[in-house]
Amino acid sequence: MNRIMEPAHGSQPTADGLDWQPHIIALACNWCTYAGADMAGTLRLAYPPNVHILRLPCTGQMNAMYVLKAFEQGADGVIVSGCHPGDCHYARGNMLARRRAAALRRLMHMLGLDERRLHFAWVSASEGAKWAKLVADVVEEVREAGPIGEWAASETSKRPNGRTSKGPVVLPDAGPPPRGKPSRESTRAVTDHLQTLARELLETGAASQVIGYQQSNSRSADRAIPALVTRPDDAASLTWDETCRSNLTTYLTRSASVRLGEATPVASNGAVDLSIEGKSVASRPAPGAVAVVVKPCDAKSIIALQQEGQLNRQSVIAIGVPCDGVWEGDRMAAKCYACPGGVASLADWTVTEKGAVENAEGKVDGDDRFPLPTAPDPRIAQVEVLWESDAEQRWAFWQEQFRLCLRCDACRATCPLCYCESCITEKHRPQWISPAADSVGNTAWNFIRAFHLVGRCIGCDACADACPADIRLDLINFALAREIEDRFSYRAGEDADAAPPLATFKPDDPQEFIR
């Protein structure tokens, strides 16, 4: 049911497994590979009939969603094929696709989809023979990988036990944290200076809003909650301590005065000009800048948002606070192990125990607590265990987590880089991602969420922190960030002028996986 192929020659193996034929979807570029496949026909070359070609204008249009959808609907393998480097009819589509494909393969691999199912090739219009051989080779590899199986097999009412023929993946525990919690005196002193600064910013009108943290005594969760302060008197509610785990910069793109493209033009008298074709219809006082309390990790999202043209940096006042690491109960957050702490260097105001200083770039005289001792990020070892397990084990590991996903979208809401006005999961003509919190919908959502953050995620772990199902979203993001760093020597959130890694290319990018 619900497959693009008829069950009769779909991927259902018979009892003896002999009649099963792999189904391959080929995403072929119109100019090279499609013509190349045509050439194979003209040359009367025989190749297995298992491939269905979907013609794209360019491999640059290869969308992770297309690949995912093919697998979701029963394809056992996917080929993406287009023009050789240098031959792209849109100049660089295939080069961008090469980077995207590299990331997509690694994500697929991490989530336990057998890499033998996804193939890339350069096939020109004259390479009919190469196309025929490619299809024959891929069919054999996919045959070895076997049928994709019923993606939606696990009923929600049944609980898989994570067991596979090789046993479940067991992740190593995080070792002892490299340091303890900050002292109460320290956080109290910072809180005092922070409150004074916030009050001043609001009183002088330098900021129209201060986004900070406040304590909540009405929840059992050991976590400070956001405080959106606009009245100077309310600055007294602000706080700073090790429970300030969330990343408040997610509020920035929700602010009309901060988000680029939505900023209203300001007239010479300082009033917001709401004129239509020069005819003023209304005016109100100009909204001031928005001040936001940031840890060093959160600050990276300001850079990433700037880099992606989403944020008017002039409208943001970054208040850097000295971070010793954040904690959930007696567990230090994984992201803090390798971080030496301190104040974000991009801070417009640096607040420490000693006071609040403007334009201090994260350093205040007399405050020499940092850098703090570090330890390797515990996720390095965890990701290694996952990479070393086999695909079946990884699939079981992630499916067990994804099946608990409620599709509440808290991961998206808390992510500072999930700023799209309309998310892929909300697009329903066609429905790319099933809205249901079932295995099809949950796998698709978690897959695409991760892919849309490849090379962009700055590692604040707000998503994993918010997840009610405790899905290790941070581990997926972390694993992919390492792959991007290894391959493209790029770390997200460090340089506002750098091109995002999947939006650029180098002519000599590695392509060991492309035939």
Place this chain on the structure above:
Amino acid sequence: MSPRNPRKYVVAEPDIRSWLDELISSGWEVVAPVVERGPCRFERIESASEASLDSSAGIRTRWSAKEFLLPRQETLVEYSACDGSVQFEEAPLDTQPRVLFGLTPCDAAGLERLAAVFRSGPSDPYFQARRDATAVVTITCREAAPECFCTAVGGSPGDEEGSDVQITVIEAEERGASAEERGARPRHTYLVRSLTEKGHRLIENSRASWTPSTDEIEDRVREQLQQVEMTVDRQAIATGSSELLERSFDDSVWNEVADPCLGCRICTTVCPSCSCFDVYDKGSAACGQRCRCWDGCTQKLFTAHATGHNPRNTQVSRLRQRVLHKFSYFPNEHDGLSMCVGCGRCAALCPAGLDVHQTVMRVIERMQSRQPQEGAANGHGA
């Protein structure tokens, strides 16, 4: 479903587990809190040993058990087109006998609210079939979490609404013992009371080996529950508040209270009484299914029209909808009954730190300050 001849027994923990195993082997599907490999949550169990029976604070699952009455996803109709005609086949109703074990009293009340929604208007056969086949076993609370506010909306830690069987841990005399000491002590004993005909049937085969309880034990348990009730430390939301809240619709207070809302639906998905669903199709021109799945009013797609128009076009209007539905629209149609049962899950998990009880109290207070005369008439305090 008022209690008729409740049957009361004192049962040791191993006997509770044998009872569950008995139910499983006699064909009941048993759903119970599970803590292995994930957060504490309700799962169908194959053996009583998988169930998390209790902790010092009582059992708190991350989300409610509503998915066993209103699944996250279910097929309503299957269709197939061949030879120029279309065949429809309704999905069979789920009549599997099912025990929801280990719910808190507020969870059970939440399922009652859910039932009230699905009862109103044309009856929902999918929900009703599950509901009829389901028995609910609650375990009363031993401690209130900071976000708990059942008493503010008419419930209590020992509330019997929606329970077929209710279980209470009989606390050892010395309440001051530390969690560690309590953990080290031999297993608990429980007061098991079956409250309905369904409940009687549930314990029918196992109760022979249980000890009938005594008045003394019941008195002690009642006293215990009263103590827990006193620790639920939230101001009551008066039954008359629903009209006041309805008048707040256009008030600017909503801009303030809803400001931090990030527009996810963590609150609606974990909620025991949020009932909204989306209907969607999957399949091709040849065959497929019409299904329904959870949806939530706090997200913008919920009310988006095909034209692109969205009547609830701001996050403020969406959050207001959820709060007013729980505390105004539903009570107005159900004799003042609050749709919210005060489990506090939404408040505990909201990444923006919104606490629905505080939100409601703020709106009520603002409205009272605007209309001092009516405010006095609608004063809160139970």
